[in-house]
Amino acid sequence: MSAAATELISVNPSTLEEVGRTPITDADALHRRVEEAHAAFADWRTDRARRQGLLAACSVELMRKLPQIAPLLSQEQGKTVEDAGNEVWISARCLAHHARVAWDDETPGVEAAGRSVVIQHRPLGVVAAIVPWNFPVFLMMAKIAPALAAGNTVVVKPAESVALVVGKVVEILNTVLPGGVLQIVQGGPEVGQALIGHRRVRKVSFTGSTKVGTAIMRQAAETITPVTLELGGNDPAIVLADADLAACATTLARNAFFNSGQMCIAPKRAYVPEHLVDAFCEAFSAEMANLPVGDGLAPGTKVGPLHNRAQLDLVTELLEKAVAGGGRVVTGGGRGTDLPGYFLEPTLVRDVDDAADLVALEQFGPVFPVVAYQDVEDVLATLDEQEFGLGASVWGSTEAAEPVAQRIEAGSVWINQHNALEVELPFGGLKSSGFGREGGEEGVQDFLASRVVSTKR
Known part of the structure; x- marks a missing residue:
């Protein structure tokens, strides 16, 4: 002691x-x-x-x-x-x-x-x-x-x-x-x-x-x-070509920034077909406008601070590295408040490579990267190599999404939802x-x- x-x-x-x-x-x-x-x-x-x-x-x-x-x-x-x-x-x-x-x-x-x-x-x-x-x-x-x-x-x-x-x-x-x-x-x-x-x-x-x-x-x-x-978890959301983009983006935005992104099972990145990235980011950003930042005790606050200085510094560093590597901040990136605490407003980043630390690591904060893809097989191959296996979600028609979901190694896999947890169901992870x-x-x-x-x- x-x-x-x-x-x-x-x-x-x-x-x-x-x-x-x-x-x-x-x-x-x-x-x-x-x-x-x-x-x-x-x-x-x-x-x-x-x-x-x-x-x-x-x-x-x-x-x-x-x-x-x-x-x-x-x-x-x-x-x-x-x-x-x-x-x-x-x-x-x-x-x-x-x-x-x-x-x-x-x-x-x-x-x-x-x-x-x-x-x-x-x-x-x-x-x-x-x-x-x-x-x-x-x-x-x-x-x-x-x-x-x-x-x-x-x-x-x-x-x-x-x-x-x-x-x-x-x-x-x-x-x-x-x-x-x-x-x-x-x-x-x-x-x-x-x-x-x-x-x-x-x-x-x-x-x-x-x-x-x-x-x-x-x-x-x-x-x-x-x-x-x-x-730990670094949960992906895979958006398929026939997904309902508005419903998908709205749900992911609410879940990604819940508790300032400090949730192991939160969606921490989205893989989106290249031709849908603009529309996805537009719908996602629209939902972010409904997430005011502030003191957790203040009426109307939807996103509070990160819990400590170390976490804020880590997430900020990952964001800066992603931008330096070619990523583009679509919405957010500031503090969102004049309060002195550990604040980083919800931030959406696009044009990020899936090898970037912001994507490959568990950032555990209110930053959400979007990775464009052309072939879902490439996404599945990437996920197969990742160290984490806590949760994942797939978005699209049932016929298209179920075969993709079956191939993901994770303790919880959701289709057209994310972070749908019940105390009556077992919860845990695979791999690391x-x-x-x-x-x-x-x-x-x-x-x-x-x-x-x-x-x-």
Whole structure:
């Protein structure tokens, strides 16, 4: 643990003013909380019906406290207060869904005279849930809801910059849950490393960058601790020649700049037939006019700031390199506001080569490049070589789009829509976008282990 810092300072990315402070969890406190979660596991695992009732009650309580949570989430993370409220709402839905998920022991057809066999699905123990800053409430809930439903206990470690709102949500849930079942530790990477390496931790679930996910998997391998990794994404949108350009451009613009583009599953570039690029950019730009930039708490704001200086600098650098390489800014490129925070207004760039860093890397910001193509086979070949495989969308008639969608390696592929996610469905990536699933019944199974009980009578 760091000897220098004793607390985390949360800063509003719109105003650069301090929002509040959170004590860093020291080594002794971290050990106690993990041990308390381990002790609570013995009782929590035993009664599924009780767990379901408590998770349902958590969902109700979270919605009741939405007016307290949403403004704090907006202040600390930067997103609009409307989007923050929707994040709390979907988090409550996630809890309610997992309160209904059930599973049964299985009796396989291998019985013989005097012998019976049962396959049981049992919880693992203490789960470490490591949460990023872009959707801290929902991405925490996507981990703790299935983990708790399965009978595990959970220790949450949020990103340092969203410590206040995650701490507030954990506090609210703990007014419903039994003591010890849900714990929280706060701090930087050293706190996360100590949590992952604790001998009581039986599972690690992480959402964040591929680089950090690789380090977590490497550390977890030392203790043979299973991991679920939801990592980076650089999701393409492939526009076909017979696509409804107006509907396509409108939907992509709304999704590309949601949360200032800081969403792993957001569309991050469009491949458009060369002869349709002008029309696509015109329709896309028209929708961008409906996305005013400002403080997330201000009425009418649709796009807030980036979350931190490092992210703003990265996206700005990628944009400048793309323009220097021949790309042309169609709309945007400025700050969009006089506020002092980390602002970059929604920006559309065309005439960008698909080898440009703005296209090839996950920029994670409000810049959207358009790549012209002549043959969709070339696009598919490019996607086949890319490192990420989180999501993708294809736009066109069903007859034309379905064969293209079938050839894309990604955990989620949409046709004539993007970012259509439901808590009832499994979500996760392929390739460098990670492995394991969250959501649906499959997400609960990620927090269970199978064992065979064979009895000779």
